[in-house]
Amino acid sequence: MIFYFSGTGNSRHAALSLAGESEQIINITDCFRQDQFEFGIQENEPLGFVCPVYFGALPLIVQEFVRKVRFSSIPAYIYGVFTCGSFSFLCEEMLRSLLSESGLKLSSAWAVRMVPNYVVMYEIVSDEEQNRILDDAEQILLKIRSEITARHANSTELSDEHRRIAEEMAPIYKEAVKTHKFWIDDTCIGCGTCAARCPVGAITMRDGYPSWNTSTCQHCMTCIRCGAVEYGATTHGRKRYTHPDLRKKKKHDHTTEACAAHPS
Numbered sequence: 001m002i003f004y005f006s007g008t009g010n011s012r013h014a015a016l017s018l019a020g021e022s023e024q025i026i027n028i029t030d031c032f033r034q035d036q037f038e039f040g041i042q043e044n045e046p047l048g049f050v051c052p053v054y055f056g057a058l059p060l061i062v063q064e065f066v067r068k069v070r071f072s073s074i075p076a077y078i079y080g081v082f083t084c085g086s087f088s089f090l091c092e093e094m095l096r097s098l099l100s101e102s103g104l105k106l107s108s109a110w111a112v113r114m115v116p117n118y119v120v121m122y123e124i125v126s127d128e129e130q131n132r133i134l135d136d137a138e139q140i141l142l143k144i145r146s147e148i149t150a151r152h153a154n155s156t157e158l159s160d161e162h163r164r165i166a167e168e169m170a171p172i173y174k175e176a177v178k179t180h181k182f183w184i185d186d187t188c189i190g191c192g193t194c195a196a197r198c199p200v201g202a203i204t205m206r207d208g209y210p211s212w213n214t215s216t217c218q219h220c221m222t223c224i225r226c227g228a229v230e231y232g233a234t235t236h237g238r239k240r241y242t243h244p245d246l247r248k249k250k251k252h253d254h255t256t257e258a259c260a261a262h263p264s
């Protein structure tokens with residue numbers, strides 16, 4: 001059983017790549033929508049948590065989920081996979097500590113470098129670089145998958161330097177999820193795609209235009225995939241990132257979620 005959270009598709013892709021045949025893959029946001037936090041688990045079935053790294057930590061929704069989730073029996077092998085642009089910092093430590101609050105033990109954890117999606121802070125790398133990063137990630141995911149099958153115990157020691165950086169980043173995440181810096185430019189046609197795509201329902205359409213809701217936003221960069229959504233003074237004119245799995249459009253499918261004015 002794999003639980004995942006994903007904004008721009010990297011962690012979703014990782015979860016799908018790690019899953020065994022007929023293994024259940026559950027989107028954490030669906031659990032909140034359906035108010036479902038109790039799950040049956042088979043003896044010896046591996047249990048995975050897959051998510052992006054946000055400011056050196058687990059996304060808030062993942063932290064809340066791990067605190068709430070309960071299982072029919074104690075899973076024998078629990079692992080975390082953190083997709084990131086560079087390092088997973090506090091994620092392994094955080095997941096271990098949150099699980100231990102429910103008497104559960106983290107057996108293994110890995111970081112997987114995928115395309116850095118945080119357009120608020122930097123330019124998104126070129127398409128060629130994205131392909132190179134995602135090809136490398138594919139190899140790492142294959143390796144992790146076989147290590148999960150072998151119930152391997154992987155752990156990365158957190159350096160003092162990374163602990164310091166992560167502690168410095170924590171307040172920035174708290175500020176970022178406040179959403180007040182999101183805005184729309186003149187090209188927004190009020191199509192509602194950003195609201196429909198938001199995994200946590202943090203956007204409502206008011207008078208035909210998106211309005212952000214601070215209490216649920218994860219700052220996941222899903223809404224910003226539309227070129228008409230901006231954040232602060234840095235994103236304007238910057239390319240946006242979406243994992244190739246989510247870019248694919250079905251031929252002749254007029255129900256596609258892409259906005260006609262800003263396909264991403």
Ligand SMILES: Cc1cc2nc3c(=O)[nH]c(=O)nc-3n(C[C@H](O)[C@H](O)[C@H](O)COP(=O)(O)O)c2cc1C
Nearest residue numbers: 006007008009010011052055056084085086087117
């Ligand atoms: C708000 C935010 C903060 C991020 N912080 C980090 C970070 O501290 N370290 C890192 O390596 N990558 C960081 N990233 C990059 C993402 O972790 C990375 O691109 C991830 O694979 C995105 O996963 P997703 O496509 O499933 O949402 C951050 C991205 C966002 C949106």
